[in-house]
Amino acid sequence: MTPDPQLPAATVPEPTPAAPRAAAPVLSAELLATIRSRAAGYDATNTFPHEDLADLVAVGYLRAFVPVSAGGLGLTLRDVAREQVRLGAAAPATALAVNMHLVVTGLAQVLADRGDHTLDHITAEAARGEVFAFGNSEAGNDLVMFDSRTRAEPQSDGGYRFTGTKIFTSLSPVWTRLATFGRDDSDPDVPLLVHAVIRRDAGGIEVRDDWDTLGMRATQSGTTVLDGVLAPREAVHRTLPVGPSADPFIFALFATFEILLAAVYTGIGRRAVELAVASAHRRTSMKNEGRTYAQDPDIRWKIAAAAIAQDGIEPQVGALARDVDELADHGSLWFAKLVGLKVRAVENARFVVDQALRVSGGSSYFTGGELGRLYRDVLAGIFHPSDEESAHATVARAHLGPLT
The missing domain is CATH 1.10.540.10 (Acyl-CoA dehydrogenase/oxidase, N-terminal domain)
Structure with a gap:
């Protein structure tokens, strides 16, 4: 279970005017x-x-x-x-x-x-x-970003050496820079979490070819072993106390991570609806005198249910991302909104893919079919932080206060 990321209100520096940005679609x-x-x-x-x-x-x-x-x-x-x-x-x-x-x-x-x-x-x-990747996840670390099993050893020049094992390191064959963190216990009374970027050519890095999973296989999120890898002083961007922190870095990390995860899984749902509609128009029914399943009331209900669910989640992704862009003030509800969006997007996509499978019939059960692949891929969403338990704890705390 991932930790409750509910944090005290962060002290955010005064914003500077942003330069005009392109808005036209990039991917044709x-x-x-x-x-x-x-x-x-x-x-x-x-x-x-x-x-x-x-x-x-x-x-x-x-x-x-x-x-x-x-x-x-x-x-x-x-x-x-x-x-x-x-x-x-x-x-x-x-x-x-x-x-x-x-x-x-x-x-x-x-x-x-x-x-x-x-x-x-x-x-x-x-x-x-x-090319940047994340080297944060660790086996057995259910505190996620609020503690680390990786050692961060301070150097005399202000740099750090990192030693530990990171899992789910997406882009493992190609990344050239790894954003990672570890724990500095040089002062046992005041342990610190050190966030830095390391170079792939820094030495002391082993990238294992061990990614053999049910779905999301092309991510190639192999294990990365760090053995005294140096991050120079200029690549160290945060030293924070162990545990939750009000530092704006934590907000920025949660905001981009949760919203962009939600976007990917929302895309899976969008494609599942398209495939369900195509299947209903393609398949014919002997029971209904050769008419397509697009004329079957039960199939129409399932596709409608999937489309209603999909139509509900897409605006939410854009709206919360816009709020981040426009420096909206959600105060103590920010983290509840972020984790809630991620959980809704994943669970919504799982529901939509399931409806599409039911519409498409037994052919989608065979390997090689796109819907079958989406079914395997969408399951990965339940393992990304924040998981369902952590998200509920965050939202409950935001609305009800802490447990006493």
Whole structure:
């Protein structure tokens, strides 16, 4: 179970005016169709989508959050969430993999929009083409971001050496920069959580080829072992107390992570509705004298239920992303809104995919079918933080106060 991320109100620096940002769609229909055409193959062979990544790099997608003035696309969180819904509908695993890079670069931009430029080094490196991944998850660490099993050993020059094992490291074959964290116990009375970025060529890094999962196979989220890996002083961007923190960094991380995750799973739901509709028009019924299942009242009910659910979640993703972009003040309800959106998006997508499977019949049970793959892919959502238990604890605390 992930921890309750309900935090005291953060002290946020005075925002600076944001430069105008592009809002036009980045991913063309043709590119998305090409990416969709490869998804089954990557899933079947359990391989990383190198061709997809090359195409996304070519259109500048990995520089989505980089300001236009620095050579990026200058997109807002709402813009990127919109694109991730579309990419998630085409190839969920590709979308989830690139999501991790977008979360790292996005949290830097969310902080910059609020006048905090401590992560500008991430933006600068993304502008130069570096690929970022997250190295935060650890086996057996149900406190997630509020403690760590990884050791962070301070160096005399202000840098840190990290030693520990990180799991679910998406983009593991290609990342060049890893945003990670560990625990500094050099002062046992005041332990610290140290957040930094390490380079793949820093030495002491083992990336294991151990990703063999039920779904989301193309993410290739292998285990990463850190053995005294150095993060120089300039790559260390936060030292926080163990436990919940009101630091704006934590808000920015939760905001980008939860919203962009919700976007990917919302994309899965969108595609499932499309497949259900196509199946209903294609399949015919002997019972109903050869008419298509689009004329069957029970099938129509199921598709309507799926469409109603899907129509309800899509505006929520855009609205909460817009609130982050526009510096809306939700006060103590911010974290409840973020974790609630993630849980709703995942559970909604699971419901919609299930309805689509019921509509499409037994053929979708065979391996190789797109709906069967979506069914396996959508299950991964229940393992991302915040999980259902943690989200309910967060929302309950926001509305009812802490347990006494």
